[in-house]
Amino acid sequence: MTERNWHTHRDAKAARLNGASALLDGKFAKTEDVVKVLEALIKPGDKVVLEGDNQKQASFLSEALAKVDADKVHDLHMIMSSISRPEHLDIFDLGIATKMDFSYAGPQSTRVSQMIADKTMQVGDIHTYLELFGRLFIDLIPNVVLVAADKVDREGNLYTGFNTEETPTIVEAAAFHDGIVIVQANEIVDKVPRVDIPAGWVDVVIPADKPYQLEPLFTRDPQAISELQILMGMMAIRGIYEKHNVQTLNHGVGFNTSAIELLLPTYGEQLGLKGKICRNWELNPTPTLIPAIESGWVDSIHSFGGEVGMEKYIAARPDVFFVGKDGTMRSNRALGQVAGQYACDMFVGSTLQIDQWGNSSTVTHGRLSGFGGAPNMGSNPTGRRHSTAAWQSLKPADDPLAKGQKLVVQMVETFGSNKKPVFVDHLDAEEVRKEAKLANVPIMIYSEDTTHIVTEEGIAYLYKTDSMEERKAAIEAIAGVTPVGLRSNPEEVKKLRDKGIIALPEDLGVRRQDAKRSLLAAQTMDDLVEWSHGLYNPPAKFRSWS
Amino acid sequence: MEKLNFTYQNSEAVKKFVHVGVVASGDLEILLYPADETTIEIVTGSDGFKEVWKNVLDRFFTRYPLKGKFVIHDFGATPGVVNLRLTQAMEALNDEK
Numbered sequence: 001m002t003e004r005n006w007h008t009h010r011d012a013k014a015a016r017l018n019g020a021s022a023l024l025d026g027k028f029a030k031t032e033d034v035v036k037v038l039e040a041l042i043k044p045g046d047k048v049v050l051e052g053d054n055q056k057q058a059s060f061l062s063e064a065l066a067k068v069d070a071d072k073v074h075d076l077h078m079i080m081s082s083i084s085r086p087e088h089l090d091i092f093d094l095g096i097a098t099k100m101d102f103s104y105a106g107p108q109s110t111r112v113s114q115m116i117a118d119k120t121m122q123v124g125d126i127h128t129y130l131e132l133f134g135r136l137f138i139d140l141i142p143n144v145v146l147v148a149a150d151k152v153d154r155e156g157n158l159y160t161g162f163n164t165e166e167t168p169t170i171v172e173a174a175a176f177h178d179g180i181v182i183v184q185a186n187e188i189v190d191k192v193p194r195v196d197i198p199a200g201w202v203d204v205v206i207p208a209d210k211p212y213q214l215e216p217l218f219t220r221d222p223q224a225i226s227e228l229q230i231l232m233g234m235m236a237i238r239g240i241y242e243k244h245n246v247q248t249l250n251h252g253v254g255f256n257t258s259a260i261e262l263l264l265p266t267y268g269e270q271l272g273l274k275g276k277i278c279r280n281w282e283l284n285p286t287p288t289l290i291p292a293i294e295s296g297w298v299d300s301i302h303s304f305g306g307e308v309g310m311e312k313y314i315a316a317r318p319d320v321f322f323v324g325k326d327g328t329m330r331s332n333r334a335l336g337q338v339a340g341q342y343a344c345d346m347f348v349g350s351t352l353q354i355d356q357w358g359n360s361s362t363v364t365h366g367r368l369s370g371f372g373g374a375p376n377m378g379s380n381p382t383g384r385r386h387s388t389a390a391w392q393s394l395k396p397a398d399d400p401l402a403k404g405q406k407l408v409v410q411m412v413e414t415f416g417s418n419k420k421p422v423f424v425d426h427l428d429a430e431e432v433r434k435e436a437k438l439a440n441v442p443i444m445i446y447s448e449d450t451t452h453i454v455t456e457e458g459i460a461y462l463y464k465t466d467s468m469e470e471r472k473a474a475i476e477a478i479a480g481v482t483p484v485g486l487r488s489n490p491e492e493v494k495k496l497r498d499k500g501i502i503a504l505p506e507d508l509g510v511r512r513q514d515a516k517r518s519l520l521a522a523q524t525m526d527d528l529v530e531w532s533h534g535l536y537n538p539p540a541k542f543r544s545w546s
Numbered sequence: 547m548e549k550l551n552f553t554y555q556n557s558e559a560v561k562k563f564v565h566v567g568v569v570a571s572g573d574l575e576i577l578l579y580p581a582d583e584t585t586i587e588i589v590t591g592s593d594g595f596k597e598v599w600k601n602v603l604d605r606f607f608t609r610y611p612l613k614g615k616f617v618i619h620d621f622g623a624t625p626g627v628v629n630l631r632l633t634q635a636m637e638a639l640n641d642e643k
Contacts, residue, residue: 226572228630413626417572419595456626481601481625490608505633512634513566513641 009178016041016180017203027156027199028188029206034064037204038073041180045075046143048097049136049170052088053081053333054104054217054372055305056163058148060184060208062087065146070095077101079140081129081166081333082372083108085213092121101140103127104372113368116436126368126442128375130341133166133334136173145174145181148212151192152185156199159192161326162306162314163214166333168197175201184208193326216308216539218284220258222522228456231505231515232411233259234267236348238508239459240452241277244407245389250282250340250377252349256411256454258288260348262520265295282340282377285310285321285329287538291521291531293320303329304336304373309542313535333373340377345390346407347377351444352416353427356472356484358447358462360410361429368436371444378445380406394451394463405463408445409452414480421482423475447471455480458504465501477502548593552600554584554607560614564638567631574620574628578635581615590620598625606632612639 005011020040023029029037038061042048050065051058066087076097080088083105091097092115101124105112115121127135136142147167151159160167174181182204237260240246251257264278279299283289285307292298301321306329314321314329323329340347351360362369384391384406391404412422433441451463453475460474477493479485496502505512522528525538560580567575586603602625610633623631 226627228624228626231630413624415624415626417624419592419598419624456630480629481598481605485605486601493609511637512630513637515630515634 013178013180016043020204024204027202027205029204031207031209034060034206035067037182037206038064039068041182041204042068042073042076042144044073045077047077047079047140049079049142049145049174050088051081051145051147051167051170052084053165053305055215055307056148056165057084057213058146058184059085059213060206060210061146061148061182065096066090066094068096077124079132079136079142081132082106083112089115089121098122099124101125101127101132101135102370103129103132104370106369109367109369113366113432113436116368123436123438126370126438128371129333129373130337130376133169133337136170141177142170142174142179145170145179146184147171147181148184148208149186149197151187151189152183152205153189153192153199156202156205157192157195158183158197158202159194160196161193161328162311162331164196164331165305168332169334171197171201180204182206184212186211193328194324196330214308216542218253218286218307219309219539219542220255220286220288221525221542222258222262222288222520222527223524225255225259225262225517225520227515227517228413229255229259230263230517230519231510231512232256232413232454232456233263234510234515235459235505235508236260236409236411236454237263237268237273238271238510239503240346240407240409240454242271242273244346244393246277246346246407247388247390248280248344249278249346249348250344251286252347252374252377253284254350256350257348258286259520261286261288261292262522264292264297265521266519268297269295282336282344285314287528287536288522290528290536293317294531295521302336302339303331304333304340305331308539309537312537313532316535337373337376340373341379342381342384344377344406345386345388346409348409348411349374349378349445350411352422353424353429354410354412354422354453354475355427356423356425356475357468358450358453358471358475359427359443359445360450361427361442361444363427363429363432363442363444365428365431368432368442370442374444378408379449380408405451406449407451408449409454410445410450411454414455414457414482414485421484423479423482423484425483453478458502459508460502461500464499470501474501548590550588550590550596550599552586552588552603554586554603556584556607556611556613558610558612560612560639562639564635566634566638569619569621572622572624572627574618574623574631576631576635577617578639579615579617581613584613584616586616586618588618588620592620592622601625602628602632605629610636612636
């Protein structure tokens, strides 16, 4: 009986690296050899992680992957957090890749939808970030990972700094299961400011022709915050943050939550809420939180990723942010998602559609966007057992074994800026599921997890409803003149107000006339710079010409 | 550009003149005068939304049955913004009553 070889993966990796040895000087390859290196190290059918997340893109490696010979490298199974760049999809047209597992496809959502319909791309699953990261260690273990670093030293130690994001998680999945780790480097240096990923995990380093692509994705200009958003922010602060005594939280991206951040030092201060709410955050470093930080509202912020322009400000506020000895922040998307899902009492987000039952989705006709982290943050982790006031405040009183619940808040205007109703009987996602033959309807946040909906009309406290009929009526009562809202009637609204299941601004002591832009702690990008004592440096596209 | 007119049978008399909002992109202004009947005169830059206007007004007057003359100059406000301005006008009436 022949003995089984227990190290076939290791042997295969050694053979591949050996096959590329002519192109390598130690771990280092030449910039101009990048396509040949990929052709030598990637085999047909491989599972390949291409680092493309919200903010940071391994753009040099993705461009090179689109140039490999499809006779040599084909049928790849791509695993990506975010489909962001055109070549992420070009590789499917070129026959280099055939299958995709992903989380988010914001900028490419129309083309993704089309490619699935045309059968150019097979979809494994559309994951939440945590599902995707988790599966890298279970059944989507990569053969090759392609990642980006800011600085690499001669040994191959990586500095990913401010934008560390998910790079360590991706690299770990490959490095300890005989996958090949290929890194594009902005810069080769003698000494890295700190080691974010040790050289022992890295196989190949290629200096990039230009720095990796980086987008300021979470910056919102206060100038664009509307009075409607300010009104909704005031209602949320009174009717949710204050009512439930919320100390630990995550804000999604958007103007609604930016408005709240800018109302804390003004409206929140007037209400005497400083120190009582919003102390510990899981949040990308959004510039609109600067006034609240400077006013002493915020104890701590852990971040999924960086944000262009916030580097110096964060370096100067290590008591608040997670900053290394070298003075730069370390972000970590995997741990951030865990913290956002499990450690925070509240998630506040927004969406494009909410159905009559309270399910929400950003997937609309012809756009298969995926959801990134929202389904993690915006779900009730049922294994949680916190003693915090916010978590306990949602515990049903009549059950001796009852547990608390996470606050999952959706803030939407009843009609979008395109004048399309946000409240609909059926999500477009139901149709998209059929068209794209998906296993699941692409719902972003499920009704059962949604505890509050805020619109310009008021707040629906969905967690207080005791039947689906009552839940639907509560949604109708705040859904404005959308088809769903038109079903509401005055008697029903009165009943729901009396039971505290819905609250209108007057029920919360919120004056609509106070919802003015002058109530924002900062009204322009310049105001944010001033609040930061000149440390925040807005990206060019957010600067005025004055 | 479209002109729309509506009338309602309401009970709560408007006692004073009120002005809220501005004519700016995505916004509107409302001039509200005391009157014996409830009339709404709308000039809007977005044509073809008569049904939506009626729905917004129905819903507003069901909750707040104000009797007065409403003059509305609209520059592409969403139904949410229209409702905000209407309810702000309602609040302004109650302010120094």
